[in-house]
Amino acid sequence: MEMESDFYEAALFHIDRERKLYSSMPSRHYHNGYEIFYLVSGDTCYFVDDKAYQVVGGVLMIINMNEIHKLVNSSGETFERITLEFKSEFIEGIFPDNSSIDIFSSFTKGLPMIKLSGQEQGAIEKRFDTMIHEYTQQPPGYESYLKMLLFELLLFIYRKMESNPRPALNEANLVHKKIFEIVDYLNRHYDEQHTIGQISKNFYISPSYFCKTFRENTGFTFTEYLNNVRIKEARNLLTHGTDKISTIAESVGFESLTHFGRIFKEITGMSPLKYRQNYKV
Structure with a gap:
């Protein structure tokens, strides 16, 4: 028996950023527009068609029109995400000379998960913040600027996928349960010292299998992921607090400034x- 899926009419353009505990779209659903989902922090499971992806902070998901998808926050911890939804009509015709590439082809490659480097994350988050400001404040010319920003984002995704047509990341029909547990553990204990050997022992998994499976499920090595979580928290403390940098370094798990x-x-x-x-701030 097939699982039911809900249909939603897509917005011509909509973007929002939220920190939340539960998804507002918990059921399997699809819509007649494109979706770009960016996880700022936390970890969730994203189902696209019949495949499941472990999505961690710094990962982009791109969802094609009418593609069935669902977000599950299995860790029970809060996560912060940016969701952008749009129809192709929104930017059609703004670059009539752009016939050499199909800017929407990235959505049909069957590779919905894109891992970003730290510098790319910073640039993308800044672009999203600008989009959100334009969308919510609506200063003069905001619609034209939103179209340009969206085109820039789509071009970035297109180039990223063209340069990495076969990412190291493997699609997993079933996300490895232990990796879920380990990612959840690291998100709650990033301020402590961890080694691959210690984590492997605690979760009853061999170090070599742990390294391989962790990368396949998250797109990051263990060290990359742990550093990513720590630096995201440090960025938050630097911009929203007044603690000394040395204090922040120690509080997020670094023994040396x-x-x-x-x-x-x-x-x-x-x-x-x-x-x-x-x-x-």
């Missing part, structure tokens, strides 16, 4: 101090 500074710059493209100066 130098190591923290190096990893922070690797992921964001700037030093913690520069980041605080640029983005302080």
Whole structure:
């Protein structure tokens, strides 16, 4: 017996950013528009057609028109996400000379999950924030600017997929249950010290199998993922708090301020101090 799926009429253009515990679309559904889903922080499971994907902070999901999908927050922890929904008519005709590439072809490749580097995450989040500002505040010319921003985003996705036509990430019909547990554990204990050996022992999985399966399910190595979670939290503390950088480094799990500074710059493209100066709320 086939599972039922709900149909929703897509918006011509809609974008929002929310931190939440439960999905507002818990059922299997589809709509007559394109969807771009970006997980800012946390970890969730995203079902697209008959495949399940472990989605962690810094990952983009692209959903084609009429593609059945569903978001499940199995960890029970809060997550922050940006959802962008649009119809092709929204940007049709704005670049009439752009016949050399099909900007929407990325949605039909059957590879809905795109892992972004730290610098790409920063750039994408900034673009999304600009989109949200234009969409909600509606300053003069906002619609034209939104069309340009959306085209830039689609071009970025197109180029990213063309340069990585066969990502290292494997599609998994069943997400490995242990990886779910480990990702959830790391999201709650990122401030503690972890090694592959210790995690493998705690979760009764061999180190080599753990490394292979973790990468297949998340798109990140264990160290990349842990650093990503730590730096995301550090970014939040730098922009919303007043603690010293050394205090923040220690609170997110770095034993050395130098190591923290190096990893922070690797992921964001700037030093913690520069980041605080640029983005302080």
